Amino acid sequence: MQPSVLIIGGGLAGLAAATALAPRGFRVRLIESRSRLAGRASSFHDSATGQLVDTCQHVSMGCCTNLAHFSRMIGVSHFLQPQPTLYFMTPDRRVSRFRADPLPAPLHLFRSFAFAHYLTWREKLRVAWGLLKLKSEPVDDDPPFQDWLTKHGQTQRIVNRFWGLVLVSALNESPDRIGLRYAKKVFVDGFLKHRRGFEVEVPTVPLGRLYGEELSRWLSEHQVDVLMQQAGKQLSVTDDRVSELEMRHGDAMTADYYISAVPFDRLLELLPMEVVGRFAYFSNLRNLETSPITGVHCWFDRPGTELPHIVLMDSIGQWVFNRGETSPGEWYLQVVVSAARQFRGLGHEEVERQVVGELRRLLPALADAKLIRARVVTEHAATFSAVPGVDRWRPVQISPIANLFVAGDWTNTSWPATMEGAVRSGYLAAEALLERVGRPEKLVQADLA
Ligand SMILES: Cc1cc2nc3c(=O)[nH]c(=O)nc-3n(C[C@H](O)[C@H](O)[C@H](O)COP(=O)(O)OP(=O)(O)OC[C@H]3O[C@@H](n4cnc5c(N)ncnc54)[C@H](O)[C@@H]3O)c2cc1C
Known part of the structure; x- marks a missing residue:
């Protein structure tokens, strides 16, 4: 037996x-x-429409080889759509595109990084130097990453616009609470080691369908x-x-x-x-310890953007996912707020007000749009804290x-x-x-x- x-x-x-x-x-x-x-x-059935809605959009990256294997085995890889370009937006609505060139890692992202509008040349040089140092940093002790950033001359603006931007989404934690080990893993596996490592994949269907x-x-x-x-x-x-x-x-x-x-x-x-x-x-x-994630799901009466997603800088949310026209006359945007401790004690209405207000400021097409419906979903213990x-x-x-x-x-x-x-x-x-x-x-x- x-x-x-x-x-x-x-x-x-x-x-x-x-x-x-x-x-x-x-x-x-x-x-x-x-x-x-x-x-x-997973997803839930929205009581208003019966539609499947993800508790929160999930994305994976090229470096997730075991998840890719699992997806292939159960036969759902075709639902995962690679995003060859990532779109970064600053509060002044300027957008930088991040795309790999046909060069070996880490040079594949050099051109996009060089042209990014949200850091000065001086700041970019500091980041490049920081990445170089981080690559050879031993991780046995796993000290606070914030101390390492300060020691290596990374200003608060650089942390907000580069290190923190990546880490808050990848690790669901704020940089002041993260250890060096997983910060290093994110940058090395995601950006420095392999040209496909950073490729974000977004499911084309709700998780409940995936x-x-x-x-x-x-x-x-x-x-x-x-x-x-x-x-x-x-x-x-x-x-x-x-x-x-x-x-x-x-x-x-x-x-x-x-x-x-x-x-x-x-x-x-x-x-x-x-x-x-x-x-x-x-x-x-x-x-x-654990850290929360809040997903704010918004259905407007018109499209807010042509971009498939936007990575937000110096903003409340970190990602906006554009799910398109999910039912006639309803365009669905989802905003993900990682390490969402700032919402603790606030009601759903207030969270919605802040996030929808930000969307209207960033996407002019939404300034006068009607918000048909919104859902605020918080997973209080979304992930363990690194x-x-x-x-x-x-x-x-x-x-x-x-x-x-x-x-x-x-x-x-x-x-x-x-x-x-x-x-x-x-x-x-x-x-x-x-x-x-x-x-x-x-x-x-x-x-x-
Ligand atoms: C809001 C949010 C956004 C996220 N975004 C991403 C992302 O973009 N990319 C990414 O890679 N990861 C993301 N994650 C993390 C990812 O979802 C988790 O790491 C992963 O799904 C964890 O899987 P698990 O099987 O370890 O745990 P779980 O998914 O928690 O599974 C545990 C299961 O056990 C069941 N269970 C509990 N108690 C019992 C019991 N007594 N008897 C029987 N069953 C029980 C639960 O119902 C649950 O189904 C996100 C997580 C959250 C919450």
Whole structure:
């Protein structure tokens, strides 16, 4: 009889583990507490129109090789549209275009950077020098990146218009709270290492569709038993082995192996307190911090811009995504505000007022446009914070409980909290399980070559 695996949590981490193990002969059951798969990377039905709306637009980059592999496997790569040009706008509405030239990295972006209107030549030279220094910086200590920026002559204006601009979106944190390790990773993997690393991909469909039909078909064709609206309540642990998972509605489920793929605070709730107290592996999770993201969805009675997206500088939002005319007479723009702590304590109306006001100022076509509808969606614990030294609290996928493996974007993947990190963690958990049953195999995909 093939070994059975119970995966708890149907986000990308749990799904990646399922897609890795099911074709390798494991009997996989996946339980998900909600009525939809893909966890934080999912959509909801807008009550006003019934349309699928993403909780927040998700984008990936060329350097996300495991997410690309996962998308290919389940057959949804065709929904991911590369954005060969990135558009950067300053509050005076001037736009700079960022596009790769057919040159090896890092020269591929040299021309775009040289012509960018939002930094002076002096500032550009400082940035170039900073990037050069950062590339060779050791990351073992992971000191505060802000200190490093100051030490390397990066002024507040340069931080706002270059370093912070990239990092707030990529890491969902403000530069004063970020450690050097992940700041370096973003710039090296995204911009310096490979010419395709920085290529942003935007899904052409809502996330609920992206991780919808094809995914469900793949799981059913590979005999993954998916149980929706089934929440795990407590893992019973005897002699440092999981004996069963007690469910919230009362029954219990058993398997040879268990993979927890829930957020870290949920894992702490699933485990007996005695187990958490006994292993630093688990109790360290209490040190992880999180950061919020707010998505402001706006439907206007006319198009606001021809550009597919805009990266905003010195503004409230960081990205505007132009989803076009989603129903007759309604043009949909979505503004993403990462590390959105400034909204804490504000009502949705006030957030909407600020963000819509900014859109009207930046996009003249919207000055007199009618706002048909808006939705403000905040994920308070959107991602873990990549604060200095965060990796010491991120556990590897092999837990001290013999038959329990752990996945999730917050586990140790050497990636920040991203879809790529989540998929990697699922593959790493599957690798650990394969090793445990004496069938080691490499599943994690290589970086861009
Ligand atoms: C607003 C927002 C914007 C983002 N933007 C981007 C982006 O542009 N690009 C990018 O790469 N990443 C982005 N991310 C991050 C990305 O969404 C996450 O890193 C990734 O989806 C995490 O996947 P996961 O499987 O680790 O966790 P989750 O998606 O949180 O999955 C965990 C699953 O477990 C389920 N669960 C919880 N408790 C139980 C239980 N007791 N029993 C059963 N099931 C349970 C949950 O319902 C959930 O489905 C964003 C995140 C947010 C919130």
